[in-house]
Amino acid sequence: MTTTQILTSEQLQQKIDRLPRLKIAHLPTPLEQMPRLTERLGGPSIWIKREDMTGLAYGGNKARHYEFEMPHVADAGYDVMINIMDYHSNNARMTAAAANKIGMRYILVLRNAANRQVQGNLLIDKILGAELHLLDEYQSGDAQGYANRLKEQLEAEGHRPYLIQDHLFPRIVGMVGFVQAGIEIRQQIEENNLKNVHIIGVAGRSLCGLIVAAKSMGLDWKFTGVTVNYDVPLPDYIFRHNRDIQELLDLPVTFEESDMRVLDQYVGEGYGLMTAEVAAAIHIAAQTDAIICDPNYTGTAMAALIDQVEQGGFSSDETVIFLHTGGLPAVFTFAEQLANFKG
Numbered sequence: 001m002t003t004t005q006i007l008t009s010e011q012l013q014q015k016i017d018r019l020p021r022l023k024i025a026h027l028p029t030p031l032e033q034m035p036r037l038t039e040r041l042g043g044p045s046i047w048i049k050r051e052d053m054t055g056l057a058y059g060g061n062k063a064r065h066y067e068f069e070m071p072h073v074a075d076a077g078y079d080v081m082i083n084i085m086d087y088h089s090n091n092a093r094m095t096a097a098a099a100n101k102i103g104m105r106y107i108l109v110l111r112n113a114a115n116r117q118v119q120g121n122l123l124i125d126k127i128l129g130a131e132l133h134l135l136d137e138y139q140s141g142d143a144q145g146y147a148n149r150l151k152e153q154l155e156a157e158g159h160r161p162y163l164i165q166d167h168l169f170p171r172i173v174g175m176v177g178f179v180q181a182g183i184e185i186r187q188q189i190e191e192n193n194l195k196n197v198h199i200i201g202v203a204g205r206s207l208c209g210l211i212v213a214a215k216s217m218g219l220d221w222k223f224t225g226v227t228v229n230y231d232v233p234l235p236d237y238i239f240r241h242n243r244d245i246q247e248l249l250d251l252p253v254t255f256e257e258s259d260m261r262v263l264d265q266y267v268g269e270g271y272g273l274m275t276a277e278v279a280a281a282i283h284i285a286a287q288t289d290a291i292i293c294d295p296n297y298t299g300t301a302m303a304a305l306i307d308q309v310e311q312g313g314f315s316s317d318e319t320v321i322f323l324h325t326g327g328l329p330a331v332f333t334f335a336e337q338l339a340n341f342k343g
């Protein structure tokens with residue numbers, strides 16, 4: 001029988017420290033209680049990890065990702081980044097901010113963005129100086145082709161463009177930011193003497209980074225991932241990369257699909273379309289513990305948390321930690337729906 005080697009926090013930290021890092025996030029982010037939400041729901045104790053407070057143009061999970069991803073891109077000699085995202089994307093905004101930090105030119109191809117009000121993330125993209133290509137509905141069907149042509153043009157001009165969607169490996173490098181967060185959360189959990197930890201958040205790379213950290217350190221934290229996007233199936237998005245992160249950090253373990261309970265019943269009509277439950281959850285989190293969630297990602301995860309507590313999806317002796325991954329400017333894109341919401 002083989003026994004899996006367990007790493008101490010220090011040993012895991014040493015492995016992370018071998019990678020180049022750009023310190024752009026405000027760390028550690030707080031781990032704090034949500035006493036009023038806990039009381040309102042009458043379930044297990046609810047805490048929140050404030051990844052919305054990382055800084056970097058309104059904060060979010062990508063600040064940690066880019067600490068590791070940006071040096072990787074810069075060291076490889078690229079001189080311009082191209083990103084294809086949706087018009088309200090948080091990723092688009094935070095990539096613009098991270099690119100500015102290293103003085104990298106940044107071209108943003110935004111789907112379904114033509115004739116939109118310049119508000120929320122789109123406004124911040126503009127202020128940050130991203131070179132915007134706002135595609136209409138028709139062009140958006142071939143956003144990748146559009147970006148490929150831009151890339152070819154730049155190459156013909158002698159540039160070294162880095163089209164983010166062509167490179168999967170740096171996304172894995174970015175996950176290391178959340179392995180790092182796992183060490184941070186462990187310390188905060190110990191300081192607060194929390195038991196039976198169950199972390200819930202958007203099902204994505206960030207949560208998987210935490211899973212890798214917890215398993216590597218032999219911790220028994222449980223994980224629930226909330227699906228927000230029908231377009232990108234999780235197996236394609238993250239699970240095909242589990243061995244990559246194991247190799248990248250030379251870890252004794254990796255994450256597996258079975259490590260995360262996946263909830264996909266809260267997506268609603270699809271990405272970018274806010275459900276009534278999400279609008280309600282945004283108001284509940286705000287009106288209890290003054291936490292602002294976004295309409296796409298963290299609002300959906302908060303709606304899932306509330307519903308799961310109500311349905312008995314957590315045991316009463318668990319400490320539920322909500323991973324708030326940011327996305328704040330998106331509330332302004334959904335201003336009308338949120339302002340007219342009658343809960």
Ligand SMILES: Cc1ncc(COP(=O)(O)O)c(C=O)c1O
Pocket residue numbers: 060061090091202203204205206207294297298325326327
């Ligand atoms: C607010 C927010 N949370 C979570 C995610 C999921 O990101 P990841 O899969 O990198 O964890 C995103 C993606 O852009 C996001 O904007």
